Amino acid sequence: MAKEPRVGLFATCLVDAMRPQIGFAAAKLLEDAGCIVEVPPSQTCCGQPAYNNGDRETARALARQVIDAFKEYDYVVVPSGSCAGMIHAHYPALLADDPNYAALALSLASRTYELVSFLVRVLKLERATASYGEAVAYHDSCSGLRELGIKDEPRQLLAGVDGLELRELAGAEECCGFGGTFCVKYPDISTKMVNDKVADIEATGATTILAGDLGCLMNIAGRLKRKGSGVKARHVAEVLAGFVGGPAIGEER
């Protein structure tokens, strides 16, 4: 790349509030790959909870806010397939009839990436320099998989991690039952789904489950812990950046 790209990091509300080290891992991966990383302080939420619950007006307001916060960057990078998918796949339609924002929404959508796919597709990163001596399974989050087509990228980078052995889940394409507000609106159905996912994870014999979305990971980790399972849950960025010294998600400190 000729000039260092200026990347606006959208941490997402979940990472900001719950697990800052994913934000730092993302920043490290981007900086190591030659980006200038900035974190605009006016970021809050991408608007997905409102959008998916039918509150279109609030979703539009939040979309405009995100656009204002990020429009000056070469790229917007998000350590979450679902929030990146929201900006990439939904903002343009959401603001199509807004004369001031329609073009901006399209432009931002074309420059917005989920973290791992950005590293591979745009920065052409071929291998990570980390090491992690465990058998891991990777959970494909639905939005990343189906809205952004992310499938090979995380596997490719994980294959280069020293000591890591990647195992495939039998139901890799199945939803874990998180679904944003779904998990609290339909807790019993959600529990059944995450139960199946956890059984699937345990069947691989992996000792860590990785994913690119903190929402899914909190759901999976929460169920693993409730069952007393020793399987750890981590964001894929933590492993790729080598941030694996501290407790995994939901673990004793």
Next chain:
Amino acid sequence: MRSRPGSIKSNTGAALADPVLQEALAKLKTGFQAKRKIAAANLPEFDALRDQARDMKRAVLDDLDSYLEIFESKVIEQGGQVHWAETAQDARDIVLAICKKANAKLIAKGKSMISEEIMLNHWLEEHGLEVVETDLGEYIIQLRKEPPSHIIAPAIHLNRKQVASAFKERHKELDGDRPLDEPRALLDEARAILRQKFLAADVGITGANFLVAETGSFVLVTNEGNGDLTQTLPRVHIVLASIEKLVPTLEAASLAVRLLARSATGQEMTSYTTVTTGPKRAGDLDGPDEFHIVLLDNGRTAMMGGPFEDMLRCIRCAACINHCPVYGAIGGHAYASFYCGPMGAVLTPALAGLEDWAEMPDASTFCGRCEQVCPMRIPLPRMMRAWRERAFERAITPAATRFGLGVWGFVARRPWLYRTLVNLGMPLLAMLAGKRGRFAQLPLASGWTKSRDLPAPEGKTFLAQWEAYKKGGQR
């Protein structure tokens, strides 16, 4: 058009606690899902065919009136009769009148979702007619007085034992001690009984998978051949079909059939694919004397030109249902509507009103698998979201959800307030969780913590730490 009492929420507990149902649902993955995957992989042009089928159907819908007119004139030309039914009641009246005119006592019926939609059996029975379902699955649930739990596999929620006991209970004329443990024995018994019904029936009623404009034909696919017997043996044949079943040509019908079987059961073709045109002609060996087509609207015209028009491309293959994780958890009966899963979540509110059915499009994680497998490329999540937007506008969305979203929206739209609150709240929560790093219980989060621990925040927020780090401090 409620098929069962209750709501998804109130029916979930029973569905999750039903071991037979859960066993059946677990088989979806190794059954329908796996078979569809293989069938799609074996046909390199599968995705191209999906595009073609979508475009074909779009063109039909753009010009539906003229295609319907052509279809009608062709049917009449062949000696058939066409009846237009605007509402469910119209359709019931038309069918009943035809049966009465034919002095019918016994009706043989092929599987038809439209007949479920208009609750036809109930209506005919109320008027003194005997109706026998001839599809094995439909026959079984008819004996059990249940609605279907799946659009192509109506009795998928039952196991062999339950079928055997339904047979023992309802086939009173047979020896009570007969062995019914083998599937073969069940099949033979149903076949023997249905055969008598086919022969005795005065009227046969079937659905239609496709109506073909250029020839006035209809296409019926089955795996049991019961549809063929239902339409050839009785004197009078009634086809019940909704207006969006129209395709322009036989060629277009064969395109749709190729997609239908692969998406539904993973078959290249179903065992029987029958194209029928008009009643029995002079010299024909069999076939009905009278041939009627009842064309049902029941809310479909109102879907045209709006956000739900794409749903009219649906060919009822059930791929979306087979791959839906919510259906996979609770089965079809829990939806309380004849149409279930993602296709039902879009269609039911359109046909029967959002007021009573807003929960169906709400109960989805938007995982998107339904759209991924839909052969007609119907954007099911987008349309479920469109229903949610209407529910929100009309204040049908539950008050608790509205309130929560309102508070969240208010705070999220004010970054300074948002920052203040998370910067205060997260360290506090982290402290409350202490060394455990998670909550086993938390007020207001019981929906989550009933079955899952809630991971606790690390402490300071990312943005606060990032600012300190940029200023040269430590994080």
